[in-house]
Amino acid sequence: MMTDINQCLDSGQVLAAHAPTGVGKTAASLTPLLEDATDNDGTVFFVTPRHSQHEIALETVREMNENTGSSLNAVDLLGKTHMCDAPSGGECPRKEATVGDNGPTPRARKRLAQTIGQNLSAEELVDECDRVCPYTLTLYMLDSADLVVADYFHVFSSGIREQILSRSGDKLNDISIVVDEAHNLPDRSRDLLSSTLSDRNLQRAVDEADRHAMLSQKQLLEKLQRTMSELVPGPGQNEIPEQKLLNQIRQVEDIDRLLEKLNDLVQEVESEDDEESETESVIEFIEAWRQDNPAARYAEADETSWKIRVSCLTPQPVTQRPLNRCRTAVLMSGTLKPQSMYEDLLGIEDMEAAEYESTFPEENELSLAVSTVSSRYDDRDDSTYDKFAWYIQRTAEEVDGNCAAFFPSYGFAERVENRIQHDKTYIEQPGMSKQRKQEIVDEFSSQDNALLIAPASGSLGEGVDYPGDALRGVFIAGLPLRPPTFEVQQLVDFLDDRYGEGWNYGYTYPAINSALQAAGRCIRSSEDEGIVVYIDERYTWSQYRKLLPKLKETRSPWTETQEFFS
Structure with missing residues (x-):
C-alpha cells in the first residue's frame, strides 16, 4: 500500500x-x-x-x-x-x-x-x-x-x-x-448540498422574529409559511418543480431581498441571544434550492405536518x-x-x-449464507419473520459468546425480535440518544451470551467497535436495501441516465456495503474469532457474491457453527 x-x-x-x-x-x-x-x-x-x-x-x-x-x-x-x-x-x-x-x-x-x-x-x-x-x-x-x-x-x-x-x-x-x-x-x-424546510422550521423562525420585535421579517416569514403550505399537494411524497417553488417565493418578496432581510434577523438573534438563529435553516434551504445541481425536489406530508426537501443527486x-x-x-x-x-x-x-488482502487468520472466521428465506417486500409475511427468528435463535444457541442480528429496518427487526426467545436481549430503538446507545453497547459487551438487535445501517451496525470477545456471532438478517422512496427512485434514475448503473449504484451496492459493514463488527483483530451468517437468498446470487467474502451455503447454519466453536 x-x-x-x-x-x-x-x-x-x-x-x-x-x-x-x-x-x-x-x-x-x-x-x-x-x-x-x-x-x-x-x-x-x-x-x-x-x-x-x-x-x-x-x-x-x-x-x-x-x-x-x-x-x-x-x-x-x-x-x-x-x-x-x-x-x-x-x-x-x-x-x-x-x-x-x-x-x-x-x-x-x-x-x-x-x-x-x-x-x-x-x-x-x-x-x-x-x-x-x-x-x-x-x-x-x-x-x-x-x-x-x-x-x-x-x-x-x-x-x-x-x-x-x-x-x-x-x-x-x-x-x-x-x-x-x-x-x-x-x-x-x-x-452537504441538500436541505430540508418544514412547517416547524418556519414557525420557529416566525416566533423568533416576534421575540425580537422585527415586524417586517415576521410578516415575510408568515407569508412564506402560507405560501409553502399551499405548495404542498397533500399527504405522501410529491415532486415540486424547481421554478414553481421559486415563483411562489417571489410572490412574497424578491428572493435576494428576502435573503438579505432574513440575514438581518439572523444577525440580530446571534448578537442579542448569543445563540444560533432558527431562521438560518430557512436561508440555507432557499440557497440550496437555487443551486444549479441535479436534485430530487419534493414535498412530504401527513395529516399534521409537512416538509419540503431538496436532495442533491451527485x-x-x-x-x-x-x-x-x-x-x-x-x-x-x-x-x-x-x-x-x-x-x-x-x-x-x-x-x-x-x-489488499486481510492479514487475519482465515480459520478465525466462518462466513455462511442461508438461501432458504428472503427479506424481499413481496415475500414478507408471518412465516418469513418466523423463519428469520428460528435461524437466528437456533444458531445463536451454538455460539460461544454474544451475538448481534442486524436488519434492513427497525420494523423488520421488531417483528423478528418478538418471535425470538432469549434471556438477554438488547434492542436499538428509533430515536434513541447517542448516550443510550453507548450504554447498550457497554451493557451488552459485559455479558456472556447476550443478543443485540439493531438495523444494519444504524450506528450500532457500522460506527461501533465491540471490544475483545464482546461479539462472537453476527447475523445479517435480510438485505438492507434503502426504502423505495421518491428520493431513492430519483437517485436511481439519475445514476442510470448518467452511468447506466442506476440500480446498482443507487440501490444494490449501498445495501451490500451496509451488510459488509455490519458483518465487520465481528472480527476486529487478529485474535478475534467468530461466525457471520448472511440470511437471504440474494446473498447467493452471482451479481452479489462478487462483492462478498467467500461464503459457504448451508440450510442448517447451527451445524457449522457448532463445529466451528468446538
Whole structure:
C-alpha cells in the first residue's frame, strides 16, 4: 500500500484502496504522505466521519516521532461546538484572552509554545486550556501542522476548506488528502448540498422574529409559511418543480431581498441571544434550492405536518475539485467495492484501484449464507419473520459468546425480535440518544451470551467497535436495501441516465456495503474469532457474491457453527 501511494504521488493519481480491518491502513497511508509533505512543505489532511479514528491517526504520528526521531506536528480539528465555550452562534467568552490585535495574545502564544509538538487530541487540548479558547488555539496551530485530522466537511465544504487553507498557509495543490471510511463519502458529500424546510422550521423562525420585535421579517416569514403550505399537494411524497417553488417565493418578496432581510434577523438573534438563529435553516434551504445541481425536489406530508426537501443527486460539486486538484488523495475503506463506482460518483479524473488482502487468520472466521428465506417486500409475511427468528435463535444457541442480528429496518427487526426467545436481549430503538446507545453497547459487551438487535445501517451496525470477545456471532438478517422512496427512485434514475448503473449504484451496492459493514463488527483483530451468517437468498446470487467474502451455503447454519466453536 505504501508503494502504491508513492507511485500515486509521482503520477498525481488518486488511490482507491479496498483494505480490510487489520491491514494497518492508517499507518500505511500516513507514513509516505507525511514524508512527502515534510520534503515539499505541504500538509496531510486525514478526514474521517468517526471520532474514534482521530485518536488512531494521532497515535500513528506519535509513534512515528518516537521511532524515527522526527518532530511531526498533528492538529486534531473538531467543530467549534465541541471545543469552544461560546453559545451556539454567539461570541466566545475567552476571545479577549486569546485573540489580540495582531494575532494570539501573549497568554495564547505561551499556550501555543507549550502545545505544539505534543500532538494532543481535541479533548486533551480542551482540558489543557483553562483560560484561552482551545478551538481558536487549534486554528492558530494549523500553520505549523504536518497533519490535520478532521471531518469530511473541513475538506469537502469549499467555504470551510478555504478558511482552513488560509490558516495553514497551503494551496489546494500543496495538500494530500486521506479519506477514511471512504464508502461514506458520496452520501456525506451529497448531504452537504441538500436541505430540508418544514412547517416547524418556519414557525420557529416566525416566533423568533416576534421575540425580537422585527415586524417586517415576521410578516415575510408568515407569508412564506402560507405560501409553502399551499405548495404542498397533500399527504405522501410529491415532486415540486424547481421554478414553481421559486415563483411562489417571489410572490412574497424578491428572493435576494428576502435573503438579505432574513440575514438581518439572523444577525440580530446571534448578537442579542448569543445563540444560533432558527431562521438560518430557512436561508440555507432557499440557497440550496437555487443551486444549479441535479436534485430530487419534493414535498412530504401527513395529516399534521409537512416538509419540503431538496436532495442533491451527485457529490461531484464538492468532491471533484479537492480530489483532482490536491497533490494526491487516498480513499480507503474495508468496503470500497466496486472501486469503479466511486471513480464515477466522485468524478475522479485519474484513479488507481488497489485491493489488499486481510492479514487475519482465515480459520478465525466462518462466513455462511442461508438461501432458504428472503427479506424481499413481496415475500414478507408471518412465516418469513418466523423463519428469520428460528435461524437466528437456533444458531445463536451454538455460539460461544454474544451475538448481534442486524436488519434492513427497525420494523423488520421488531417483528423478528418478538418471535425470538432469549434471556438477554438488547434492542436499538428509533430515536434513541447517542448516550443510550453507548450504554447498550457497554451493557451488552459485559455479558456472556447476550443478543443485540439493531438495523444494519444504524450506528450500532457500522460506527461501533465491540471490544475483545464482546461479539462472537453476527447475523445479517435480510438485505438492507434503502426504502423505495421518491428520493431513492430519483437517485436511481439519475445514476442510470448518467452511468447506466442506476440500480446498482443507487440501490444494490449501498445495501451490500451496509451488510459488509455490519458483518465487520465481528472480527476486529487478529485474535478475534467468530461466525457471520448472511440470511437471504440474494446473498447467493452471482451479481452479489462478487462483492462478498467467500461464503459457504448451508440450510442448517447451527451445524457449522457448532463445529466451528468446538
